[in-house]
Amino acid sequence: MILTFAFVSLFSILSADSESATRYPIIPRPVQLEPAEGEFTFSTETRFLIPKGNADLKRATGSLAERLRVAANLDLKVDEYDTFPTEDTKNVVILGLDDTIENKEGYSLLIKDNQIVSKGKTAHGCFHGLTTIRQLLPPQIESKAPVAGITWSVPRCKVVDYPLYSYRGMMLDVCRHFTPKEGVKRYIDLLAYHKMSIFHFHLTEDQGWRIEIKKYPKLTEIGAWRSRANSLYNENDDNSVARQFIGLNDQYGGFFTQEDIKEIVAYATDRFIVVQPELEIPGHATAALAAYPQLGCTGGPYRVITDWGIFSDVFCAKNETFQFLEDVWDEYAALFPGPMYHMGGDECPHENWHRCEHCKLRMKEEGLPTTDNLQAYFVRRQASHLAKLGKRLIGWDEIMDGGLADGAVVMSWRGTHGGTQAAKTGHDAVMTPMSHCYFDFPQATSNDDNESSERGGFVNPNGRGMNSIPNSINLQLVYGFEPCSSSEKDENVRKHIIGGQCNVWTEHLPAQSNIDYNVFPRLASMSEALWTNKERKEYSHFQDRLNEIIKAYDVLGINYCKMQLKK
Numbered sequence: 133m134i135l136t137f138a139f140v141s142l143f144s145i146l147s148a149d150s151e152s153a154t155r156y157p158i159i160p161r162p163v164q165l166e167p168a169e170g171e172f173t174f175s176t177e178t179r180f181l182i183p184k185g186n187a188d189l190k191r192a193t194g195s196l197a198e199r200l201r202v203a204a205n206l207d208l209k210v211d212e213y214d215t216f217p218t219e220d221t222k223n224v225v226i227l228g229l230d231d232t233i234e235n236k237e238g239y240s241l242l243i244k245d246n247q248i249v250s251k252g253k254t255a256h257g258c259f260h261g262l263t264t265i266r267q268l269l270p271p272q273i274e275s276k277a278p279v280a281g282i283t284w285s286v287p288r289c290k291v292v293d294y295p296l297y298s299y300r301g302m303m304l305d306v307c308r309h310f311t312p313k314e315g316v317k318r319y320i321d322l323l324a325y326h327k328m329s330i331f332h333f334h335l336t337e338d339q340g341w342r343i344e345i346k347k348y349p350k351l352t353e354i355g356a357w358r359s360r361a362n363s364l365y366n367e368n369d370d371n372s373v374a375r376q377f378i379g380l381n382d383q384y385g386g387f388f389t390q391e392d393i394k395e396i397v398a399y400a401t402d403r404f405i406v407v408q409p410e411l412e413i414p415g416h417a418t419a420a421l422a423a424y425p426q427l428g429c430t431g432g433p434y435r436v437i438t439d440w441g442i443f444s445d446v447f448c449a450k451n452e453t454f455q456f457l458e459d460v461w462d463e464y465a466a467l468f469p470g471p472m473y474h475m476g477g478d479e480c481p482h483e484n485w486h487r488c489e490h491c492k493l494r495m496k497e498e499g500l501p502t503t504d505n506l507q508a509y510f511v512r513r514q515a516s517h518l519a520k521l522g523k524r525l526i527g528w529d530e531i532m533d534g535g536l537a538d539g540a541v542v543m544s545w546r547g548t549h550g551g552t553q554a555a556k557t558g559h560d561a562v563m564t565p566m567s568h569c570y571f572d573f574p575q576a577t578s579n580d581d582n583e584s585s586e587r588g589g590f591v592n593p594n595g596r597g598m599n600s601i602p603n604s605i606n607l608q609l610v611y612g613f614e615p616c617s618s619s620e621k622d623e624n625v626r627k628h629i630i631g632g633q634c635n636v637w638t639e640h641l642p643a644q645s646n647i648d649y650n651v652f653p654r655l656a657s658m659s660e661a662l663w664t665n666k667e668r669k670e671y672s673h674f675q676d677r678l679n680e681i682i683k684a685y686d687v688l689g690i691n692y693c694k695m696q697l698k699k
């Protein structure tokens with residue numbers, strides 16, 4: 133009797149331990165976690181073992197191997213195996229593929245005291261397993277220099293895990309304010325750390341064109357630079373956020389060369405993050421027009437915009453514009469291997485089109501009764517050119533106005549209605565409603581914001597043509613985000629809502645510290661909202677894990693918002 137009692141209580145302690153946020157601070161929360169007592173400890177003799185000749189699995193080891201090398205001073209060898217190693221193979225991290233796992237990104241992770249096994253349906257799944265290890269290691273693993281005196285252990289456990297949605301994105305606007313290459317790579321690594329899957333790269337805008345296009349050099353010679361207004365440039369401050377981006381003629385700006393882009397994409401690929409580039413069409417195009425005025429309706433002159441809003445100088449529907457856009461997409465295609473390209477499509481005033489002879493001729497030739505139809509024509513032309521390049525078009529939900537192009541994917545930002553409508557008609561949709569996903573909005577109302585100077589200001593919602601904007605988008609609100617409502621019964625809708633995304637517009641976020649403050653810790657909330665099924669979501673438990681994860685944020689030098697952390 134006594135023995136039985138002892139057994140039962142031990143078992144219940146272990147079950148309770150499955151919820152131990154401090155021992156297993158994994159974000160997003162895994163689908164299943166079975167705890168066990170004991171640890172696996174990394175040492176100079178620890179090796180990775182991968183199937184012979186599997187380059188993808190080798191790549192999957194890269195990120196964790198780098199952390200162990202840099203922070204723990206442990207240079208793990210990667211050895212290969214022909215047949216799966218036995219349980220007696222000691223002090224190894226074994227990677228393998230497992231066909232019985234259903235989800236493309238699914239993985240299992242078994243941490244024993246002398247062996248770790250991470251199996252995935254794909255290398256991407258294996259990579260997630262190693263990211264889980266990264267979060268289970270002491271937070272100093274994120275250090276940029278070796279840290280002495282740490283035991284590099286992870287707690288024993290068994291994890292079975294897979295994401296709820298395949299599309300888990302973050303968009304970064306590098307146009308309103310520029311984030312240089314190293315900063316972009318840093319966010320990509322942080323996305324991988326939170327098991328996100330997409331980096332949506334907002335590269336072209338009224339206020340700056342940020343990617344070198346060889347056939348059109350003026351795009352970056354002229355279009356990447358603007359007068360210093362609005363760039364928070366301070367003559368007397370050496371650390372001024374804008375100082376390093378002041379170029380020719382004392383202007384604010386910057387851009388990525390194609391070599392930079394290749395480096396960013398390679399860095400992302402090593403972390404299984406897809407870089408999804410955007411080319412804004414037909415609106416938000418003033419920087420391109422400043423470089424090539426013949427692409428606008430009035431012929432200009434235009435100048436790169438220095439303030440924020442929606443501007444009426446948009447691409448003209450003349451032949452030359454379509455040639456230009458196809459040429460740019462062609463150069464994108466040589467740089468971005470991802471499956472979907474974003475064409476923007478939002479916030480395009482039509483007033484110039486009404487007055488323009490070229491646009492009126494286009495409407496007549498193509499039988500387009502309204503400028504909404506002309507906008508839809510722009511979308512269809514991009515979709516068909518992208519199809520030739522083997523890419524799918526994705527755009528903000530305005531691409532539905534005037535009829536949605538075949539196969540186009542809708543990114544629903546004006547609420548979720550557009551995305552749901554698109555899904556009903558068999559189009560894939562990504563949900564990114566302003567109510568939950570606009571990380572340029574503050575995390576708290578000014579009353580409870582003790583850190584407002586870090587916040588980077590408040591975006592005036594009036595420019596967005598929306599009425600019901602929340603004053604703040606707090607951590608818990610983001611946590612409750614459901615791209616597809618759990619009460620949605622329509623199977624077609626459920627199937628076509630492929631995920632969600634947070635958007636980081638940078639009108640009021642001039643520097644990395646401001647962006648950090650707006651992104652963190654909300655990205656943690658978002659990652660769990662997009663990964664973890666409803667039954668496993670529990671806000672209080674999330675907050676407990678977050679209190680551990682912020683120790684890694686501290687080591688990473690992330691300027692996160694502390695206001696809503698559990699005390």
Ligand SMILES: *[C@@H]1O[C@H](CO)[C@@H](O)[C@H](O)[C@H]1NC(C)=O
Nearest residue numbers: 449450451490491493494497
């Ligand atoms: C585009 O080019 C074709 C062929 O040269 C021409 O027939 C057509 O009128 C042009 N369309 C516009 C809108 O300029």
Ligand SMILES: *[C@@H]1O[C@H](CO)[C@@H](O)[C@H](O)[C@H]1NC(C)=O
Nearest residue numbers: 579580581582583694695696
């Ligand atoms: C703001 O700061 C005050 C004074 O330090 C403190 O009492 C209060 O709890 C803080 N509010 C929040 C929301 O952190």
Ligand SMILES: [Zn+2]
Nearest residue numbers: 429448488491
């Ligand atoms: Zn025109």
